[in-house]
Amino acid sequence: MTVILNQSFTGISIGAVLLLIALGLTLTFGQMGVINMAHGEFIMAGAYTTYVLQKSISSAGLSLLVALPLAFLVAGAMGALLEWLLIRRLYTRPLDTLLVTWGVSLMLQQLARDIFGAPNVQTHAPDLLIGNVSVAGVTLANNRLFILGLALLCVLGLTLILRLTSLGRRIRAVVQNRDLAEVSGIATERVDRTTFFIGSGLAGVAGVALTLVGPIGPTMGTNYIVDAFLVVVVGGIGQLKGSVITAFGLGVLQSVLEYSTTVSVAKVVVLVAIVAFLQWRPQGLYTLRTRSLA
């Protein structure tokens, strides 16, 4: 029983990491249809922001708190710049976007290598986030709880923005029917850039969270990007709800399978399950009902 509970928590915490990364992709890939291969490098930018901050703010806890909004701004600005320089010229050519952003991803990795060096760097986690708490025999790692909380907070924030603000309304309008939104007087280009800013910024926040669990290096983003795309595709393009359910579902499935088999077998089973699922429901868990023909 303890094993099952332990593995469920492990799965949920894996899901939280996936969710944090997939949230930004849900916006950029899901809502705008841009396959942004450089999303992983925005994660990296967020992680390096934490690293740089820790050089000037010695308190690990404080620097982590400052890093969260700062990483959002840094990664968001990089995303907006990328959108303005390249992606907006390629909106109707998804395959070209894929290649271009992949190239950008490689360039950003090399840039990080030139600035920070090829070896990984380390940040100090606040003492509070290093230990764990035991609840009914289940070990809950503090850093994982923190990431889970952060992921849920981001989902909540994003939902509120999309539901309640005028920006959110504009974003939804553009997603549902770009042409109609445009003739209604919405500056779709500016909405696109803002959406990209938020989506990339969320990747930066994910990067800060990842400094607590994984390596910080030029290629760290590539470790997660494929899984994050899977979450978005299975969840249903552009559906927050779908991404949340899928991230936690895949996390739990992966960790339960992994416990009884091996990492590789679990990965294979999960991938096969995803392919089978998409055969049955190519549109993903949830779909957007829209009258646009696209």
Next chain:
Amino acid sequence: MSGLSISRRGLLAGVSALGASAALSACGAKTGSDTSSGAGAKADTSGDTVKVGLLNSLSGTMAISEVTVHNALLLAVKEINAAGGVLGKKLKPISQDGASDWPTFAEKAQTLITDDKVVATFGCWTSASRKAVKPVFERSKSLLFYPVQYEGLEQSPYIFYTGATTNQQIVPALDYLKKQGLTKLYLVGSDYVFPRTANKEIRAYAKANGMDVVGEDYAPLGSTEFSTIVNKVKDAGADAVFNTLNGDSNVAFFKEYKSAGLTAKSLPVLSVSIAEEEVKSIGTQYLEGQLTAWNYYQTTPGAANEKFVKAYQAAYGKDKPTSDPMEAAYISVYLWKEMVEKAGSFDVAKVKAASDGITFDAPEGKVTVDGATQHVYKTARIGKVGSDGLIEEVWNSGKPIKPDPYLKGYSWASGLS
């Protein structure tokens, strides 16, 4: 047995190279004729300088470790040049990036040999990359100096192994664990040739020595999700973890390990791929008190080591640590120099013939080349990670151990090769 498999492998590689050059008939006659004739590339020794190849991953998941080896190689080349070179010729290092990708390693090795006409090549880290370039060096009859500890069971006539083989690292590490009464082992490794082979050897050793392997898990190279593996380790009732993870994965593994409440006291981890540079990038707070098995530490006493550490830090930064693979890379260039000077020639056959008994006063202590196996006599050292991020030696084998890549001297290993 091994001779047969080598020639078959060489043949296969030759055939595939032929196929490739036939398919790409427009790709230039030079490469085509060099690889298909099988006669090997001629190293160019005509000028005042000779080229040496440095083949390391300067990008990708392995760059964290391999860049430091590349630095150490450059340092040795620079020192040798400053002291007058080899046989009166200066060395010109040609660096190629293997990019943590095994086919790229093979391709770059071929470039070094056929296009740059290097007299010898130094580098590679993972066994997968070594296995990828092995047929290239054998086909071209060119020399590779490989500076990293590895799983043994290999003896290519065109590779000199200056890192430890199994009986100079893993076997002494197991002896040490047994002596400490840590007999129930959990094996965690990256999923490729070194950990798989090493763990096979560990299982054989355990069976013969009354030790238990209570679990064995592999993570894909570059994997950063270890929560489940750590849960399994925790539940298995092991006395110690034997860690053969490589590269970035170690960071995620040790962060998870600490979060799960496991410590060096409650469940020690003995790692064979974590040296000073990795300690630094994983974070001392996650590693303090954990064990490592190597042949050299930055703290190893001796004048030769003091000189090496000083020279390295002068060249690459005061806070840069030195590590075992770096040291093995550094001495590999010197050992090659000694061989060439003894042979009086850069010719590969003559260098090989001159190799037996070559000694060098290395930072790790005196090392001697064993000509029969083309490995090096090395002292095994178990270390403990200190709070300053350096590794303190807690045990050593007393004297250099004779290399035994096929573990012929160990009865328990009879079924392995």
